[in-house]
Amino acid sequence: MFEWLEATSLSVWVREAQTIWAFPMILTLHTFGLALLVGGSVVIDLRLLGIGRQMPVAPLRMLFRVVWAGFWLSLITGSTLFAAYATMRGTSPVFYAKLLFVALGVSTVVLIRRAVFDVPAEIAAAGSVKLMALLSLAAWTAAITTGRLLAYL
Amino acid sequence: MTNSPHLHLLLNHAPTVGTVAALCLLLLAFARRNDHLKHAALEVLFLVSLLTLPVYVTGVAAEAQIESLPGVSVRAAERHQDAALVAFVCMQVTGLLAWIGLWQFRRLAQPAAGVMGAVVLLGVMTVALMARAATPGGEIRHPEIRAVEAESVAEPAAETRAGFGSASVALFVTKYAWVWPAAETLHFLGLCLVFGVVLAVNLRILGAMKGRSRRCTVCSHGACSGSA
Numbered sequence: 001m002f003e004w005l006e007a008t009s010l011s012v013w014v015r016e017a018q019t020i021w022a023f024p025m026i027l028t029l030h031t032f033g034l035a036l037l038v039g040g041s042v043v044i045d046l047r048l049l050g051i052g053r054q055m056p057v058a059p060l061r062m063l064f065r066v067v068w069a070g071f072w073l074s075l076i077t078g079s080t081l082f083a084a085y086a087t088m089r090g091t092s093p094v095f096y097a098k099l100l101f102v103a104l105g106v107s108t109v110v111l112i113r114r115a116v117f118d119v120p121a122e123i124a125a126a127g128s129v130k131l132m133a134l135l136s137l138a139a140w141t142a143a144i145t146t147g148r149l150l151a152y153l
Numbered sequence: 154m155t156n157s158p159h160l161h162l163l164l165n166h167a168p169t170v171g172t173v174a175a176l177c178l179l180l181l182a183f184a185r186r187n188d189h190l191k192h193a194a195l196e197v198l199f200l201v202s203l204l205t206l207p208v209y210v211t212g213v214a215a216e217a218q219i220e221s222l223p224g225v226s227v228r229a230a231e232r233h234q235d236a237a238l239v240a241f242v243c244m245q246v247t248g249l250l251a252w253i254g255l256w257q258f259r260r261l262a263q264p265a266a267g268v269m270g271a272v273v274l275l276g277v278m279t280v281a282l283m284a285r286a287a288t289p290g291g292e293i294r295h296p297e298i299r300a301v302e303a304e305s306v307a308e309p310a311a312e313t314r315a316g317f318g319s320a321s322v323a324l325f326v327t328k329y330a331w332v333w334p335a336a337e338t339l340h341f342l343g344l345c346l347v348f349g350v351v352l353a354v355n356l357r358i359l360g361a362m363k364g365r366s367r368r369c370t371v372c373s374h375g376a377c378s379g380s381a
Contacts, residue, residue: 034341039349059362066352141342148338152330 002086014084023084030077034147036070038140041109045133048116061117067109094146094153101143108136157214164208165290168244169283171201176276179269191269192258195251198276202248209241219293229292231320236286238322243282247275 005011014022040063046052047060082089089095112132155163175197182190216230250272254264326332356362 035345035348036352038345039347039352041349042345043349043353059357060353062356062362063353066356140345144341144345145338148334148341152334 002090005083005086008083010080011083011086014080023081026077026080030074030081033070033073033075033077034144036066037074038070038105038144040064040067040070041105041136041140044112045136048112048129048133050130057116061113064109064113064117071106089150092150092153094149098143098146098150101139101146105136105139105143108132108139112136156218157211158218161208161211161215164204164211165287168201168205168208168240169280169287171197171204172244172247172276172280172283175201176273176280179273179276188258188263191264192255195254195258195264195272198251198272199248199255202244202251205241205244205248209237212237224294226293229289232289233286233293235320236282236289240279240282240286243275243279247272247279250275 006015014026017023044060044063044067047055047057082095112129115129115132175194178190178194178197182188182194212234216234219225220227220230250268254268254272257264257268326336353362
């Protein structure tokens with residue numbers, strides 16, 4: 001299946017086309033998506049951990065739109081990049097570790113939104129929210145680290 | 154058409170002259186006990202430290218372009234690059250301290266004495282290190298001011314030079330397999346932090362994050378009124 005994916009015309013174009021609109025541009029868009037996804041999440045996490053206390057928490061809800069936009073951009077461009085090198089990435093344990101950490105990071109985004117922004121103030125528990133924020137920071141750090149290691153391992 | 158050597162020639166005196174000018178301004182500010190002058194001196198130092206970034210980068214690129222030209226002393230270029238790296242690091246630390254001083258001006262109305270003292274001390278060190286870097290820099294294309302060539306011939310090759318030189322840094326990065334990926338990962342994390350915070354601030358300025366005021370859901374104390 002990985003071989004078939006790698007042989008499709010889109011994969012061949014991404015991998016072999018001598019133009020900046022192929023691999024370089026898709027990789028750049030992937031980095032933009034990553035910056036939106038992780039950048040937005042990290043701002044929310046740090047705020048929930050008590051950094052920048054003078055800023056209210058409620059307006060940060062807007063950042064979830066940015067985070068999801070970053071997620072979809074990363075997913076689309078990441079899938080394209082994966083297709084270009086499917087046999088190499090598909091057999092790499094580091095790639096699956098990255099997917100695991102991304103899944104963990106996205107789960108914490110959903111949980112934080114539900115626990116902090118979608119419930120009455122009286123119900124939210126500060127301790128668990130801070131734990132989720134810490135987990136989110138750790139997950140995104142691990143996702144970026146494994147993502148970069150993919151290029152070298 | 155402007156290229157790296159041309160840009161380097163255009164910019165390379167700015168760090169030395171700029172740091173001297175900023176230090177003179179700072180000393181004048183101390184003599185006159187004038188906070189406005191202090192503020193201006195710190196701003197100049199910070200701007201000079203930013204300007205030093207393209208000076209160093211264009212210098213590295215220029216070396217690669219001119220080292221094969223006739224009349225160019227490769228030894229002088231290597232000495233210049235090593236000395237420039239040390240001066241560059243010292244300049245950036247000075248610029249960081251100047252930035253902290255400016256931040257203290259804004260938040261505390263007055264920078265701490267320790268910060269100002271450190272800025273002066275590091276500024277003087279930077280000027281000395283810049284002068285040390287400038288001397289071999291001039292020797293690269295000016296044989297009339299070059300020291301006896303035989304002395305430089307006896308110098309070790311770039312790969313074997315010890316201490317904190319550009320060659321030793323390059324060797325460290327290329328020798329150990331983990332250094333480049335680790336630096337790149339930290340670079341990405343820094344990028345995400347900067348991007349996220351700037352994004353939040355810009356969205357707030359654009360009015361997209363006004364939100365309604367509601368009781369804080371993270372901390373429990375009543376005085377919070379929407380902030381944890």
